[in-house]
Amino acid sequence: MKEVPDTAVLAARLLPWFRRHGRRHLPWQSDPTPYRVWISEVMLQQTQVETAIPYFQQFIERFPDVGSLAAASLDEVLHLWSGLGYYARARNLHRAANEIVLRRDRQIPETLVELMALPGVGRSTAGAVLALARGQRHAILDGNVKRVLARMFCIRDRPGNSETTARLWQLADQCTPTARVAEYTQAIMDLGATVCTRANPGCNHCPVSADCGALAANCVQELPARRIRGTRRLRQTQMVFVLRNGREVLLRKRAPQGIWGGLWVPPEFPRAAVARAWCGSTFGVATRQLQRLPVLRHSFTHFDLDIESWVLKLQHDNSRVEEPGSVWYTYDAPQSLGLPAPVSRLIEACFADDKNGSMRDARPRGGRPRPRALSG
Ligand code: SF4
Numbered sequence: 001m002k003e004v005p006d007t008a009v010l011a012a013r014l015l016p017w018f019r020r021h022g023r024r025h026l027p028w029q030s031d032p033t034p035y036r037v038w039i040s041e042v043m044l045q046q047t048q049v050e051t052a053i054p055y056f057q058q059f060i061e062r063f064p065d066v067g068s069l070a071a072a073s074l075d076e077v078l079h080l081w082s083g084l085g086y087y088a089r090a091r092n093l094h095r096a097a098n099e100i101v102l103r104r105d106r107q108i109p110e111t112l113v114e115l116m117a118l119p120g121v122g123r124s125t126a127g128a129v130l131a132l133a134r135g136q137r138h139a140i141l142d143g144n145v146k147r148v149l150a151r152m153f154c155i156r157d158r159p160g161n162s163e164t165t166a167r168l169w170q171l172a173d174q175c176t177p178t179a180r181v182a183e184y185t186q187a188i189m190d191l192g193a194t195v196c197t198r199a200n201p202g203c204n205h206c207p208v209s210a211d212c213g214a215l216a217a218n219c220v221q222e223l224p225a226r227r228i229r230g231t232r233r234l235r236q237t238q239m240v241f242v243l244r245n246g247r248e249v250l251l252r253k254r255a256p257q258g259i260w261g262g263l264w265v266p267p268e269f270p271r272a273a274v275a276r277a278w279c280g281s282t283f284g285v286a287t288r289q290l291q292r293l294p295v296l297r298h299s300f301t302h303f304d305l306d307i308e309s310w311v312l313k314l315q316h317d318n319s320r321v322e323e324p325g326s327v328w329y330t331y332d333a334p335q336s337l338g339l340p341a342p343v344s345r346l347i348e349a350c351f352a353d354d355k356n357g358s359m360r361d362a363r364p365r366g367g368r369p370r371p372r373a374l375s376g
Pocket residue numbers: 148151152195196197201202203204206207208209210212213214215220
């Protein structure tokens with residue numbers, strides 16, 4: 001066995017394996033148009049296949065082509081993306097669809113350079129679209145492919161630096177065959193997803209084990225080299241869930257950029273005292289009329305966010321919060337708006353508690369608080 005294999009070996013081994021063991025029933029494979037492949041590739045960035053499948057199906061059902069995606073509001077696009085995370089992907093898809101409609105006569109570009117000029121389309125996504133949907137010879141380098149190549153060719157350098165990335169792209173390109181490119185592209189993605197997995201790779205039934213550099217050098221578990229991660233930061237926020245009519249909650253739209261950009265969240269405050277003061281000045285309620293929910297920790301790529309939640313149940317409508325950029329979100333007949341997953345969970349918790357009668361009604365200070373309803 002050679003310690004470092006020929007690049008031609010990969011396709012020769014993978015294509016027969018793919019015919020027997022490859023994944024052929026993923027929803028985007030049934031009709032691999034450039035549009036469907038593009039949507040699936042964007043969803044699969046940072047997301048497992050099993051998680052992406054129902055999102056893809058819903059998205060394609062609502063937006064079957066680039067025209068319908070461009071014509072939709074960003075709120076609706078984010079609504080269908082809610083829970084998938086990394087919302088810049090959805091915002092970029094929407095922007096790119098509008099560019100394709102306005103400047104490209106609704107035609108998805110057919111060259112790598114033109115595809116990469118669209119918002120949110122990198123070299124690997126563009127390569128995948130052209131390879132899988134058009135059979136053009138382009139390499140891809142997603143997380144699965146990087147892992148396979150790093151192990152096959154014993155790349156010990158840390159990922160992320162430009163030399164390592166350039167080396168991996170060079171290998172990815174050299175390994176890509178001139179024929180049956182679509183099959184090969186799916187095959188190498190499948191190998192990384194189902195056999196050459198990060199933990200417990202299945203080397204004993206791997207089609208390229210006889211040529212794998214990492215297996216020969218007995219360093220499979222060490223590759224790919226781990227990134228050096230900085231210390232995770234912890235951020236905190238205070239959210240106030242204002243409920244009215246037993247079925248509505250006040251939400252505000254976040255600025256279009258950044259974390260949760262364009263999504264809808266409850267009024268947020270940096271400190272508990274500021275949140276309580278806002279409840280007092282806006283609704284005239286005392287702190288004791290607010291209910292506190294357990295702190296919810298949500299993890300982003302580079303930091304954790306602790307969300308402390310206050311629940312305020314209004315007994316009467318209050319028009320002072322009908323400000324631009326805010327909405328009364330109806331829990332049991334929700335509008336098509338994008339909500340971050342932890343906010344959806346907290347809204348669920350608010351209304352679950354509300355149904356159990358365990359939450360206090362908030363009346364203006366000085367009014368007699370209604371007796372707490374007891375469940376059971
Ligand atoms: S032999 Fe093991 S480490 Fe090498 S490519 Fe196959 S699964 Fe990955």
